[in-house]
Amino acid sequence: MRVLGVDPGLTRCGIGVVDGGRGRTVTCVGVGVARTPADQELSARLLGVAEAVDEWLDTHRPEVVAIERVFSQHNVRTVMGTAQVSGIVALAAARRGLPVAFHTPSEVKAAISGSGRADKRQVTTMVTKILGLAEAPKPADAADALALAVCHLWRAPMAGRLAEAEAKAAALARNHKARLKDARQAAAQRAARTGGVQR
Amino acid sequence: MRVLGVDPGLTRCGIGVVDGGRGRTVTCVGVGVARTPADQELSARLLGVAEAVDEWLDTHRPEVVAIERVFSQHNVRTVMGTAQVSGIVALAAARRGLPVAFHTPSEVKAAISGSGRADKRQVTTMVTKILGLAEAPKPADAADALALAVCHLWRAPMAGRLAEAEAKAAALARNHKARLKDARQAAAQRAARTGGVQR
Numbered sequence: 514m515r516v517l518g519v520d521p522g523l524t525r526c527g528i529g530v531v532d533g534g535r536g537r538t539v540t541c542v543g544v545g546v547a548r549t550p551a552d553q554e555l556s557a558r559l560l561g562v563a564e565a566v567d568e569w570l571d572t573h574r575p576e577v578v579a580i581e582r583v584f585s586q587h588n589v590r591t592v593m594g595t596a597q598v599s600g601i602v603a604l605a606a607a608r609r610g611l612p613v614a615f616h617t618p619s620e621v622k623a624a625i626s627g628s629g630r631a632d633k634r635q636v637t638t639m640v641t642k643i644l645g646l647a648e649a650p651k652p653a654d655a656a657d658a659l660a661l662a663v664c665h666l667w668r669a670p671m672a673g674r675l676a677e678a679e680a681k682a683a684a685l686a687r688n689h690k691a692r693l694k695d696a697r698q699a700a701a702q703r704a705a706r707t708g709g710v711q712r
Numbered sequence: 713m714r715v716l717g718v719d720p721g722l723t724r725c726g727i728g729v730v731d732g733g734r735g736r737t738v739t740c741v742g743v744g745v746a747r748t749p750a751d752q753e754l755s756a757r758l759l760g761v762a763e764a765v766d767e768w769l770d771t772h773r774p775e776v777v778a779i780e781r782v783f784s785q786h787n788v789r790t791v792m793g794t795a796q797v798s799g800i801v802a803l804a805a806a807r808r809g810l811p812v813a814f815h816t817p818s819e820v821k822a823a824i825s826g827s828g829r830a831d832k833r834q835v836t837t838m839v840t841k842i843l844g845l846a847e848a849p850k851p852a853d854a855a856d857a858l859a860l861a862v863c864h865l866w867r868a869p870m871a872g873r874l875a876e877a878e879a880k881a882a883a884l885a886r887n888h889k890a891r892l893k894d895a896r897q898a899a900a901q902r903a904a905r906t907g908g909v910q911r
């Protein structure tokens with residue numbers, strides 16, 4: 514499965530493509546950063562990022578797009594731009610009928626380094642190692658985009674198994690409820706036949 | 713000038729088109745709401761809103777798009793969706809080469825009602841009156857979109873005059889700086905000729 518990972522941002526938007534093979538085998542297909550000048554108008558910047566993302570999608574034809582989930586704890590201005598970019602990336606995927614997954618930074622860190630609190634340097638080091646790259650991807654946004662793609666590849670089978678287990682549990686619960694209802698109705702009918710009232 | 717105003721939102725995205733005539737004359741061309749179901753996936757919802765906005769842009773061919781500026785004070789989840797929608801609306805405008813303006817809710821309220829603290833009901837009442845509508849636009853998001861468009865039409869000339877005045881002031885300042893520099897150089901040359909050192 515080929516995943517395009519995106520670390521959304523207006524100034525630097527990290528984009529990385531990773532192929533997943535058997536087990537935990539992962540291969541880097543490409544990595545880069547879309548930059549837009551800070552003095553440009555917001556809509557022009559969004560267009561710049563959108564065009565770069567379109568190009569990556571058309572060139573590498575991923576099967577899934579994984580985007581970092583944005584939180585608003587941080588700097589308000591930055592977060593708004595980041596959210597807007599994440600929206601246009603999700604839209605670009607939806608226009609191509611591709612599924613979109615969002616992963617939080619701590620999910621990505623945990624998947625890559627085993628700790629949800631790893632720092633940027635650790636993530637870069639682990640990504641370089643995991644993908645067997647000759648040198649560390651730069652800037653950090655590029656490494657983060659690859660980390661997101663790897664995280665999705667490694668989490669997706671687990672998420673799939675979890676969804677399966679949850680569906681099975683829900684089916685069992687429905688089944689159990691239906692049996693209970695049947696039992697109650699049967700009891701009520703018996704009570705009606707014998708003229709008594711069963712509570 | 714024709715303005716398409718957008719009150720961004722995932723559940724309800726208000727869209728209104730207003731024509732500006734001489735002075736403060738404004739006419740409602742169309743108003744509506746794009747809705748997407750809350751149980752749909754985020755990327756599908758963004759696509760739904762994007763397609764509605766594309767249709768409005770292609771049908772009404774506005775010259776400017778005015779979008780409500782999103783703040784992150786409120787509910788985090790809602791704000792992220794709203795920011796994402798505002799991003800895709802700005803992108804749709806940029807793809808058509810249309811300028812995009814952002815106005816804060818208090819700018820809109822002040823322009824429409826004279827008070828930055830007007831409530832939703834007051835804004836709806838004023839919009840209905842200003843545009844001479846037979847009945848109040850519903851829901852509030854639709855009225856807000858029209859209010860945004862009217863706000864842009866009424867503020868744009870003022871903003872234009874302000875930009876002009878600022879440009880003139882900047883040119884004067886540049887001129888003044890250049891003269892100062894010339895005077896300093898001339899003084900330094902005089903000092904060098906007479907062998908003295910002027911500080």
